[in-house]
Amino acid sequence: MAEQWATFIPSVSGLIGVLAGIFVGRWQVTHQARVEHGQWLRGQRQEAHLALLDAWVTCVKEFREMVDRNQVQVEHHLAETHSGNGWQESEDRIWEQTEAIAEPVRNALERVGLLGPKSVDAACTQLRAALNGLTQATRLEAGDPRWPKLTACEAAWDRADAARLVFLTACRKATWTAPNPSRQRG
Incomplete structure (x- = not known):
């Protein structure tokens, strides 16, 4: 019996x-996978944040240029000299231009929203609201000789x-x- 226990x-x-x-x-494999995923996600977030900031700066700059005095004079001249309803054409151009300016920022906001984290998502909500404000302020009085409404544009730029x-x-x-892999679940 002792021999059996010995075996x-x-x-x-x-x-x-x-x-x-x-x-x-x-x-170890699971831990390493979490570490690598965390590093990849961090890099993706940084790229998305920088792309959004670049798109944002360009967007605000283009909105400011759109209501620049010289550009407004050109738009008014086009509306006044157009055969037919020039002011309606002007309004259509303004709406199309604001949409084209805002589109790259919307795309960048979606990418950042996919990557998180929640604190950045909350900040993106504020950016999205500010973008809507810029668009609406620039469109105020569109199709009218009183366009643009500069006080609304300045308030939108501040926001x-x-x-x-x-x-x-x-x-x-x-x-x-x-990054802290021990905090990650999944």
Whole structure:
């Protein structure tokens, strides 16, 4: 009987060692996958944040240029000299131009929204609202000789600047926070 125990104990010890090795190996692979995914996601977020900031700066600049005095004079001249309903054509041009200016920012906002985190998503909500404000302010009085309504545009630019600062702060916090695989679940 002692001989059987002498064979049984090392066999059980070997089996426990094999099972522990499998468990530890799986844990290491899972941990490494989480680390690599976290690094990939962090890089994707940084790229998306920078692309959104670039699109945002371009968008605000184009909205400002659109209501620049020289551009307004050109638009009024086109509306007044157009045969037919020139002011309706002017309104259509303004609406199309504001839509074209806003589209790249909307696309960049969607990309950032896909990547998170929640704090950046909340900041994107403010950017989205500011973008809508810029678009609406620029369209006020479109198709009318009183276009543009500069007080509304200036207020929209102020809200856009404030939303950009909120977004920058959220991005900075998300970027400066080191990834921690132990916090990740899944």
